[in-house]
Amino acid sequence: MISPDFVFISTYRAIIRALSPPGAKAKLSILIFHRVLAEPDLLQTDLIYAQKFADIIDLFRKIFDILPLSEAIERLRSGTLPARAGCITFDDGYADNLTVATPILKHYGLPATVFVATDYLNGGRMFNDTIIEAARRAPLGRYELSQLGLGLADQELMDLSSRVALIKHILPKVKYLSVTARAQAVDAIVARLKVDIADLPRDLMLTTEMLQALHQAGVEIGAHTRRHPILAGLSDYEAEQEIAEGKHWLEECLKTEIRVFAYPNGKPGVDYSPRDADLAKKLGFIGAVSTAWGAASRKTDPYQLPRFSPWTHNSWGFTMQLSRNLMHQ
Template sequence: MLVNSAYKFIGNRLSPAGTRARLSILIYHRVLAETDPIFPNEVTAQQFDAQMARLKLVFNVLPLHEAVTRLNAGTLPARSVCITFDDGYADNLTLATPILKKHGLHATFFIATAYLNGGRMFNDTVIEAIRHSSSDGIDLSALGLGRHDVDNPQAKRDAINKILPKVKYLPLDQREDKVAELARMVSDIPLANDLMMTTEQLKALHAAGMGIGGHTSRHPILATLDDSALHQEIAEGKEFLETTLGEKIALFAYPNGKPDTDYLPWQVSIVRELGFDAAVSTQRGVSTQTSDLFQLPRFTPWHLNPSRYVPALLDNLRRCA
């Protein structure tokens, strides 16, 4: 209790109520049932539960749209924070949402709509293919992706981390073709097709009171697209969500999300023109009343040790956009 009081005192100094408030926006992707041997730092349901318990003891957790509105108006409470998830994984509904509801917390989920209903994101095709490789090594030289040892979880993680940056920034169709060929070369079993939500699960997430935001259709790197393709990707995702859920989609998350690398300054205006009220990046930091509402930073809480979770968020409060 004394520790939480101290955290609140520090939080009040760094993020007071009103016009001097600083808004923290947290970013997650998945919540796993158990530890992944290849990616042991991915948060599990038990760890997420512990994080949410500590978060609500120190911070004021708000829905993102409400927080953005109050940030702009200068009426945020002290120590304000929002929770967001990217991409649309099924475990967002099955594992994360029950924990959020248990603690009375709200989150906003940004959905890449093309991968619903049995689709699989390019990174997951790479991950799952290498996960299920039965060889000690793989030769992807024909794809320009090199040779890799994959005889243990650490080696598989190293291989994945070397391959993904090489395919991430390829043109969309080329990216999909290359990872499909990689999967054919590496694994001889069908890869998981239930990682992402179905449309019915998306509706259930919405019915549970959670926020839904746009994240394009196929999760491209926006900086690689021309004006027409960019507009189509963002508009298609928004239209699908609005038609499915029967309400305006007001929030957007840039895929991958690094300013000047994954999206460009001129592209921000297209997001605004398409009718969103605000957008979030993956630039680390917090927002103030003077921040660009269409480039709000987010912070990934990497620390899985619950005792380090709140201190990491307090440290991030020192970083203003």
């Protein structure tokens, strides 16, 4: 008897092949992840954890032909992509990309690319994680955040849901500040939450040794600037320095050419501009990825490749979302 799973996969592979045929009319579906936790985190329910990641990757590999990103970009340009072409990427440079995600990828024999913001390695911490971990540890009570001059409202921490709400309230307010203003604002918020910043975790990001181990495991490393700024808010000089210095640091660390780049935050026209795409080309990358959803075709600017982040993890919903993503113009 033929199993329902076999019928589902076979049918869906045929559908995806029709939407993404081989050759000049091929499309490239690039998945984007950030962290892969060992276990679920009730404070960050949007973050994927090991078993969910394994389920998604297993389904993705059964339907798509998964390629290294650099190879996929070159084959997209030359019109030689296979049918149902896909890639797997991660942003920022989290330690769990090595400790949790890589063993799952190796189990299935799949390539992936990790884009690294270099200044946060070796005990650093992304600004969003500082806010999240401070909210996790803040004592119960009312916090007068409105006095900080950041457009924040006062917040009351009573339970888990109020901590989640606090995080969602703060992050959009600080994300688009300059790197210096962002750091100052985060420090002020942490202090107002009555948390000692020295008590926050310093092992969330990769170390140099872990980055080298990731590279040695066959994972492609891409650049993601030094400090994860909103490039559109920087001067021409500042933007070029952020991109170039991140690329140079990685190349010195890994003794290899860094060929691909991801725009921080990644919304076209909001977080980066055509100027930044021109900079990526000027600095020697073969391609760059955004966070605009959709699938790339041969007509797509290789320095503005779209990526997709599936938000439904059941088989039917996931495959339907991938289909919609392929059809998105």
